[in-house]
Structures are given as structure tokens and as C-alpha cells.
Amino acid sequence: MTRDQALQLLSIFCDRFLPDFGTYQDAMTVKSWSVFHARISFALNVKLLSPSEVIEAAVSSWKNSTPAFEFHQLEGFVRQIAGWREYMRCLYWSHMPEYAQMNFFQHHRKLPVWYWTGQTKMNCLSHAIGQSLEYAYAHHIQRLMVTGNFALLAGIDPDEVDQWYLGIYIDAIEWVEITNTRGMSQYADGGLAATKPYVSSAAYIDKMSDYCTQCHYVKTLKTGKNACPFNSLYWSFLESNREKLIANPRMTMMYRVLDKMSTEDRNALMKQAEIYLSQLDDL
Ligand SMILES: Cc1cc2nc3c(=O)[nH]c(=O)nc-3n(C[C@H](O)[C@H](O)[C@H](O)COP(=O)(O)OP(=O)(O)OC[C@H]3O[C@@H](n4cnc5c(N)ncnc54)[C@H](O)[C@@H]3O)c2cc1C
Ligand code: SF4
Structure with a gap:
């Protein structure tokens, strides 16, 4: 240029x-x-x-x-x-340089292989990753609420997430990439960049996009074979990180919703999340 x-x-x-x-x-x-x-x-x-x-x-x-x-x-x-x-x-x-080592949630999972190919049945991720690979570009909400959201909900190591964003986007220069990725999107800095983790279930993605209508997964299902992975992973993320997030006033409402669920519903969600987490590469 x-x-x-x-x-x-x-x-x-x-x-x-x-x-x-x-x-x-x-x-x-x-x-x-x-x-x-x-x-x-x-x-x-x-x-x-x-x-x-x-x-x-x-x-x-x-x-x-x-x-x-x-x-x-x-x-x-x-x-x-x-x-x-x-x-x-x-x-x-x-x-910096401490910022590059921060891992508030102690997430250590590997990035799913389809982040490098776009070959996933989740239409939102397939589309956001596909265009990123083709144009070296995705706009802010795709980076934050699709690729970043999924990586955070799935507990991916922030080092892996950083490497992906650095390798994929044409505008990726460390000072602006790492603060957005490790900070704003992965909350690995424990809240220096953002006041709460940017996570959501399918409801937000559906509200802001036309992705869900053409997806293999069903946006309204929380459990079962075709349930949208964002749904169970969202609640499991909240449950797993309860101690770290419960005192955050911006999270209170979500913990209230979680705590109002029946034990049966909550267990089913956690079980579904475990299944998805054990087969991330196949989603
Ligand atoms: C996980 C994640 C990683 C990101 N990595 C980068 C990166 O490596 N390099 C980069 O420049 N931006 C990054 N961003 C910020 C933002 O997504 C891009 O700046 C924007 O998508 C670039 O497209 P645009 O020029 O069409 O932006 P527009 O939406 O048209 O916005 C105009 C300009 O505002 C600035 N801007 C908007 N949001 C931000 C932000 N959060 N931080 C800094 N500048 C911003 C950019 O300079 C952008 O060009 C990242 C955001 C997230 C959530
Ligand atoms: S149903 Fe779930 S996986 Fe499919 S596009 Fe919507 S949010 Fe993404």
C-alpha cells in the first residue's frame, strides 16, 4: 500500500x-x-x-x-x-514486558486446528476465520465476540491466541495486537484493559449477525448433539471461574441466572461443555 x-x-x-x-x-x-x-x-x-x-x-x-x-x-x-x-x-x-506473560484464568488448552483452516461446523467461526484467512481482516466484533469469545470460553492458552492473531491479521503489530487479544478479548490481564470478560452465548451472536440461521448447530439448544457449543461453554466458563469473577459487579446478574438454574439443568450444561471441550478439534 x-x-x-x-x-x-x-x-x-x-x-x-x-x-x-x-x-x-x-x-x-x-x-x-x-x-x-x-x-x-x-x-x-x-x-x-x-x-x-x-x-x-x-x-x-x-x-x-x-x-x-x-x-x-x-x-x-x-x-x-x-x-x-x-x-x-x-x-x-x-x-510490558510483564503483560505478555499474564494468564489470569490459567488457561492452557491448545488452539483448535480449524483456527488455521476455517473448517468448522460452527458457521460464525467458519465465516470469521475464513474471511480472516482470505483478506487478513476481520472487524472488531468478529475478533472480539466470535474468535476471541470462543477461545476464552474454551480455555485456550493466551500465548496460542496471541500467536494466532499476530499471524493472521495484516494490522497485527504487537502493541495493538497483544493489548486487544490478551487484554480486551482474553481477560488474561485480570481486568486492566476491560472491566469484565467479553463472553457470550449464542444469543448475542444471533442478535448481531445472520450466522446462526445457516449453522449446523442450533442456537437455542443448550444440550444435545446439535446444541450450539457457545451455550454450554458459556455457563461452564462462568462456573469454572466463579471464584475469580463473582466479586465483579458487572458479572453479578449472570451468576444470579446461573444460581437460579435447577441442579439437574446445571449438571446437564456442565456435562455438555465437558463433551465439547474434549473434542474441540471436531466441532
Ligand atoms: C482480539 C482483537 C485483536 C485485535 N488486534 C488488532 C491488531 O492487531 N491491530 C489493530 O490495529 N487492531 C486490532 N484490534 C482492534 C480492531 O479490531 C481493529 O483495529 C479493526 O478491526 C481494524 O479494522 P478497521 O480499520 O476497519 O476499523 P474500524 O472499525 O473502521 O475503526 C477505525 C479505527 O479505529 C481503531 N480501533 C478500533 N478499535 C480499536 C481497538 N480496540 N484498539 C485499537 N484501535 C482500534 C483502528 O485504528 C481502526 O482502524 C483487535 C481487536 C480485537 C478484539
Ligand atoms: S448457532 Fe452457535 S455456532 Fe452456530 S453460528 Fe450461531 S453462535 Fe455460532
Whole structure:
């Protein structure tokens, strides 16, 4: 990529995608690999674009738009760069090199083989990994709530998760990769980057995407042969890490739901999770 191409990408984003950025920033679909995202992280990270010029271009596009687009579309974009990106940079420089060794949950499982091929029956993962292998790109929610979410629920070693993200994405440069992966997505830093682990069952993925409708697994099933693995793994993750998470006020509601389940239901969920954890490569 050249500086001219980077500027062209920024200009296309401001004209065509920024007016809807905020509305669709968390959406995932099989119909598009970048949705309304800017695809400028590589250009920013290798300094073909500066954060301030990107923000100035976006603000100027908002000011000059006719008809005007809503302010929250602009705000959603600017805060990613002036907020998250700068925050990650500070986190890296204030906590390395210790950050690279952190493993709050003491997770030690191996990454399933299909992370390197996309060959899994879980449509969300197959799609997010497939496009990552093809374009070296996935947008934030795919990285956080699909590939990252599954790795955390399955108890994968953060070293393995880091190596995968570093190897796969075109924008992966250590200071911004490790803080997002080990910190925000795997909570291996015990809460320096995020206030709670970003984990979810199938309900969130279904709400934000069209993945579940074409999946081998059934999003609403928690146990049984075709039950969506995210469901039992989610509750088993909470149960296994109860001691570490129970005091976190942002987790209280989920533990309440878990504790209200009958012993029979809870045991069935834990058993289902054990089955899936014992055959991760075959999911
Ligand atoms: C597990 C995980 C790993 C990630 N690894 C990387 C990485 O190696 N390199 C990288 O640049 N980003 C990383 N991110 C952040 C984010 O996913 C990418 O910056 C974004 O997807 C790049 O696509 P885009 O340019 O279309 O972003 P847009 O959604 O259009 O956002 C615009 C810009 O905001 C910045 N931004 C948004 N979110 C973040 C964030 N959480 N941290 C830092 N900057 C952000 C990026 O510079 C991005 O280009 C990671 C996120 C997660 C959850
Ligand atoms: S049903 Fe489960 S595995 Fe399938 S796409 Fe939905 S969340 Fe992913």
C-alpha cells in the first residue's frame, strides 16, 4: 500500500461508509467482510496515515455533508481512534514486558486446528476465520465476540491466541495486537484493559449477525448433539471461574441466572461443555 492508496481508502470511507458507521459497527453478516468499517488499521499502524488526520477528515466530512448525517455516526468512529487506540498504546507501554506473560484464568488448552483452516461446523467461526484467512481482516466484533469469545470460553492458552492473531491479521503489530487479544478479548490481564470478560452465548451472536440461521448447530439448544457449543461453554466458563469473577459487579446478574438454574439443568450444561471441550478439534 502507498500513501496515495491509504488516502483514497480514507476518502472512500468518509464518503460512503462513515454516515452509517455507528449504526452498523457491531453488525456481522455473511454478505460482507468489512460491512461499514474503514479498513485503515494497517495504514495507521505503519504510519501511512496519522490518527489526527483521520479524525480531521472524518470531522470535516460530517461538517460538509448534505444532508447532514447524525453526530453519533461520527462519534462512534472518532472514539475508536482517539479513545481505544490511544488507550491500548498507553496500556502496552505501561505494562510490558510483564503483560505478555499474564494468564489470569490459567488457561492452557491448545488452539483448535480449524483456527488455521476455517473448517468448522460452527458457521460464525467458519465465516470469521475464513474471511480472516482470505483478506487478513476481520472487524472488531468478529475478533472480539466470535474468535476471541470462543477461545476464552474454551480455555485456550493466551500465548496460542496471541500467536494466532499476530499471524493472521495484516494490522497485527504487537502493541495493538497483544493489548486487544490478551487484554480486551482474553481477560488474561485480570481486568486492566476491560472491566469484565467479553463472553457470550449464542444469543448475542444471533442478535448481531445472520450466522446462526445457516449453522449446523442450533442456537437455542443448550444440550444435545446439535446444541450450539457457545451455550454450554458459556455457563461452564462462568462456573469454572466463579471464584475469580463473582466479586465483579458487572458479572453479578449472570451468576444470579446461573444460581437460579435447577441442579439437574446445571449438571446437564456442565456435562455438555465437558463433551465439547474434549473434542474441540471436531466441532
Ligand atoms: C482480539 C482483537 C485483536 C485485535 N488486534 C488488532 C491488531 O492487531 N491491530 C489493530 O490495529 N487492531 C486490532 N484490534 C482492534 C480492531 O479490531 C481493529 O483495529 C479493526 O478491526 C481494524 O479494522 P478497521 O480499520 O476497519 O476499523 P474500524 O472499525 O473502521 O475503526 C477505525 C479505527 O479505529 C481503531 N480501533 C478500533 N478499535 C480499536 C481497538 N480496540 N484498539 C485499537 N484501535 C482500534 C483502528 O485504528 C481502526 O482502524 C483487535 C481487536 C480485537 C478484539
Ligand atoms: S448457532 Fe452457535 S455456532 Fe452456530 S453460528 Fe450461531 S453462535 Fe455460532
